[in-house]
Amino acid sequence: MATITIREALNQAIREELARDERVFLMGEEVAAYNGAYKVTKGLLDEFGPKRVIDTPITELGFAGLGVGAAMVGLRPIVEFITFNFSILATDQIVNSAAKMLYMSGGQYNIPIVFRGPGGSAYQVSSQHSQAIESWFAYFPGLKVVMPSTPADAKGLLKSAIRDDDPVIFIEQERMYGNKGEVPDDPDFTIPLGVADIKREGTDVTIVARSLMVPIALKAADKLQEQGVSCEVIDPRTIRPLDIDTIIESVKKTNRVVLAEESHPVCGINAEISAAIMERAMDFLDAPVKRVSGIDVPMPYAKNLEDLVVPDVDRVIAAVREVAYLD
Amino acid sequence: MSKQTAEQATAAGAEEQSSPDVATQPDKVDLATLQRDRDAAKERQKSRLGGLETETLIELYRQMILIRRFEEKAAEVYSAGKIGGFCHLYIGQEAVAVGTLSALRKDDYVITSYREHGHALAKGMTPESVMAELYGKATGCSKGKGGSMHMFDKSLNFLGGHGIVGGQIPLGTGAAFASKYQGTDQVTLCFFGEAAVNQGAFHESLNMAQLWKLPCIYICENNQYGMGTSLERAMSLRDISKKASAYEMASEFVDGMDVLAVREATARAVERARKDYLPTLLEIRTYRFMGHSMSDPGNYRTRAEIEKYQERDPIKLFSASLREEKIADEKLLKEIDAEVRKQVEESVRFAEESPYPAPEELYTDIYANPIDPSARKL
The missing domain is CATH 3.40.50.970 (Thiamin diphosphate (ThDP)-binding fold, Pyr/PP domains)
Structure with missing residues (x-):
């Protein structure tokens, strides 16, 4: 390696x-x-x-x-x-x-x-x-x-x-x-398309995150662990076809879910995942599905404004605490 | 080098360029001018007959009349409600598909727009497979999933009909790119109407094709109307063949009512493409006798204009040339017509008797490698 x-x-x-x-x-x-x-x-x-x-x-x-x-x-x-x-x-x-x-x-x-x-x-x-x-x-x-x-x-x-x-x-x-x-060094190392990866195992809340949101979700999970909340972080890796089974299995285990993405919330992948959870695992939920998305505006230039658009660790933590009814 | 080629090519097409422009003054037609035009066109066509085998000439005639009769039948069954969707007919333009494709080798690629029944038949697809596709049957060339606008036949290197105006032009350029990459001498014929010339896809493609020397022949079938909008209302520079000069590409203007002129010009372009990987733009002036699609009554054109072009009907012209030069007599031509009509009737029978696609077909052909759920167990 x-x-x-x-x-x-x-x-x-x-x-x-x-x-x-x-x-x-x-x-x-x-x-x-x-x-x-x-x-x-x-x-x-x-x-x-x-x-x-x-x-x-x-x-x-x-x-x-x-x-x-x-x-x-x-x-x-x-x-x-x-x-x-x-x-x-x-x-x-x-x-x-x-x-x-x-x-x-x-x-x-x-x-x-x-x-x-x-x-x-x-x-x-x-x-x-x-x-x-x-x-x-x-x-x-x-x-x-x-x-x-x-x-x-x-x-x-x-x-x-x-x-x-x-x-x-x-x-x-x-x-x-x-x-x-x-x-891995192996030149034939490949990862199949359509297979989600559990980036961190946990028991209390599922965080579904992809791309830029994965390291942010993992940081949030570290901090939440210190607060006594165990998070499972799932990275779908392929969003079409989406490995919804892995997400559903996790939700059935944790009963709480936060969906994190940097894209606009309207008509986004999180909306799709949320609907699938409603259809397949609603009875397992102890709290409503919570989405953390990019703010619904065109991206601004100014650094302070830009920082407000992209979800950060604090927003993910707040969402997890919300579905865990900790605040 | 490419500039020289462009000049030579333009010179070769000069005869047609100086011929009377039949598009001018559409409403003022006098019979004498009309006949003079037609006779001049016939003399030009007859001068091209020399050196061609009788068999070849008869085959050109047979293919043109097959497309004509096929399209007449398509209109008939469409009107009877047996086929649905859009249906863009090729009547009037037969000399273009038949003339161009007759200059190709079997393994050459052809790609075109949604007005493609004629190209499909000229490439060698059977009337059965084309008619069954119009009927949306499982035996159609695209298994009933494509319809009138999306006919494909991989075994004949027919890369399909495409429904977005100009969308097929980059695709054809890509097929030509692949031929050069693979080191074959296959050429690609890429057809589109004149309205596609206003799309960015046309200009982006021609630039790449000349820049990278790709063996693609761009065939603009200028039927002078983009749906209901005449060329005059849509294009600032209407001399389309001239647009090639923006890319230093060879080009020719061709009389699309003369199947032999079309064949000769295409043969010159094919040679350039096969030997030297050089592209060409051919502007082939033609006319569709029907509306844009079956739902279009064509009110934006005058009766006089349509009649004027019907005088230059490519099939009438060619049959007159063949008869006058004693290559075929009336009897033979009628026999061919009768055979073709039978063939078309047979295609209708085949289509009507064929099954619709099974409901399971809805879910096939979406992915070549569907994701295997068992992979998720890894």
Whole structure:
């Protein structure tokens, strides 16, 4: 096991899969000569050359669609968006082409493609460059949506995404690229898509958190332990398909649940999880489901305002104490 | 290099460019001008007959009349309520699909828009599989899940009909990218209407294709109306072939009512793509005789304009050329028509007798790798 950053883990995953399968190629803005806007793709051009690692013009709709077309006829593209904010320009190709091709062709054309890049809250880049839009993609049958929170998950899940025969939206958290953790050295280390991970076991309250909210939930759980509250932290890792069974099992054990996410509360993944808990485990609840979400405003620039938007440890602790009727 | 190619290509299309523009003054048609136009077009077409095998010419005719009769039947069964949804007919544009695809190899890729019944048939899909798809039957080319706008056939490298205007243009560019990446000499024909030219997807694709030298042939079927909006009301630079120059791409303007002109221009583009991985933009001027879709009565066009184009009907033109040059007589052409009508009737019978998709089909083909619940036990 080596201790590396999420950035390095992603780089290893892409490097290993490029080496493993000639059909895999990487394309996007600044991925090659510039070594990646966030340096995730550092060194890949030197190692694999311009045929496999391709700088594109700033033309998101165009290269996203080009990737889908190439996937139709036998290639396995990894398409990087400098940030998922720019994927908004490419949504027609992601939603109308990639997600639906297999179905509307009666099973003839599957689309093995990964759309990846950083998403979620960044630091002080205001409204257009700092937002969590995973619920858009998770809405569509045909897409898979993955959001890792540790270096090991990042590597294992990205390798699975690249080997998967369906379109996968792979959202890396922009603030987390430098986070470190242990990653297995085995080049065949993968983590299956669609499987939640219990990041911390506990007995009193379940906290469901993904991406940026996982380390925050774990910190909150540490502090709550000192206050005598045992929290179980579940990271779904894949939000479509969602491993709802693992969440339900935990809720049945703890009878209390807090759902944490950085995205807007309206029509978000937490709303979906909350509904599923109502349908499947309402009788097990000792308190109403509590959501902790990003504040429902466009992201502001000013540091003090930005800090108010993104959920922090104190907000998670307050929510847990609320469902545990401690205050 | 690419600029030179563009100039050469434009020169090759000069004959058509200088030909009378049939789109001008739609309401003022006098018979003499009309006949002069038509006769000139026929003479041009006859000059292209040389060197082509009789068998090839007859096959072109057969495919065009098959598409015409198929679409007439589709309109009929649509009106009878037997097929639903949108139904965009290809009547009037047959020379484009047939002429272009006749210049291809079987393993070349074709991708197109939602007006694709003609392309599907010209690529070799059976009338049965296309008609059954219109009926939403399990035996349709997309198992009844795609319908009129989403016909696919992987065995023929037919990459489908696509429903968002211009959405297929980046996809076709991607297929061409893959051919070059894999080192094959397959080319991709990417069809779209002139209204798609106003979409960003068109410009983004042409830029990448010329920048990276991709073997994609962009075929703009300019039928002069985007739904009910005429080209004049929607496009600042209406000479679409000229737009290729923004990307230093080769281009040609082609008379889409002449199946042989279409075939020749496509063959030039195919050669460029196959040998040198170079893209081309072909603007093929055509006309749809029907409305945008079955629900469109087409009130935005005058009767005179439609009649003028019907004088230039690609099938009438070609049959006249074949007869006058003694390649086929009236009897043979009628026999072909009768055979084709029978084939179309048979496709209707097949579609009507086929089963609807089983309810379980609702849940198949969403993922190629559905998540295995047992994986969660890990």
